[in-house]
Amino acid sequence: MTQDEAVLLLEYVAAACPAQRIGEFTPDVWGELFAPYSLDEARAAVIVVASQQPFVAPADVITEIKARRSERIELANIVYDGDPLETGAESAANIREIIRAAGDGLTGPSSIAGSLGTAERLALPPGADHDPYEGRAAAARAAIGRMPAGRDSSTDPRSRPCRRCGAAPGSSCTTAGRRRQDVHPVRLEDTKRTAAGLPLLDHDQAEARIKAAAAAALALTRDDQEQEAVAS
Known part of the structure; x- marks a missing residue:
């Protein structure tokens, strides 16, 4: 999330919770706290938190984001077969990339993803290496394209x-507001x-x-x- 997107997120929070105080430096703090996340997933988390309590704390929003990301990763059913030509560091990096892509919702439910080889890295679109999110999207698409279809959803x-x-x-059942x-x-x-x-x-x-x-x-x-x- 960029600093400008953090301002948009706070405007969304202010609309959902009019009584919540937003200071001069609040956008700066929220921009740093939500830098690892996208505006869309943060806004979806704000909706959930604001429906349960009168004020929206960053910690509560981040907890909701992480819970939803964990669900998507679990449903993605990721299987990593590895690549005999890659080093241990490359293997670990590929696994992290695919898990992040699953958390972003790029792999879809019940998909199976494998390794991202040198050919797929070279096939990334121009500028993808400068945009982490687009790079993850291209990496996930390339990896998934090399693997068989996932289990029957x-x-x-x-x-x-x-x-x-x-x-x-795609979401877990809940009882009394708690995930089952x-x-x-x-x-x-x-x-x-x-x-x-x-x-x-x-x-x-x-x-x-x-x-x-x-x-x-x-x-x-x-x-x-x-x-x-x-x-x-």
Whole structure:
């Protein structure tokens, strides 16, 4: 993010939180704090933070940015095969480049990226080496183009919205505002039915079906335990 973009971001913050105080040197500080991030991802994070609290602190915005970047990196399913002609330092640099590209959202969900060789570096567009973001974009496109297609996203529950918590495609489910490690059962059910070409169940019916299946599995487990107790 440039200093001018930091000013735009603060104007956005002021519009979202009119009571927030913005001083003469606030743009300078925010420009330094948000230099590693793009204006678009910072603005998206401001929306989330401003919807939860009356004031927007840089630390809260950066925490939100990092959380979303971590999600994109996780969903990218990065696999690095390496290049026998590259040095250890080049290998580490390529891995960092691809991870940054995944965090920027340049690789897309469920993609598989590999190494960036000398030919791809030479094929970068003019000026890409002077613009870190454009360089990462070109590097990611070149690396992805050399690898086979990724896993089928139709089987990934996070590739579709969640009807339980409203999570958008590519985002994790949440409970009480906190990110879940797994997805809501109804989101998994919807994914399985879509992959099988079946219509989605009514939300209440889907919840009832999942609860019934869980109860049946629990009852079956108890029966097995009782039979084992009798047999022993």
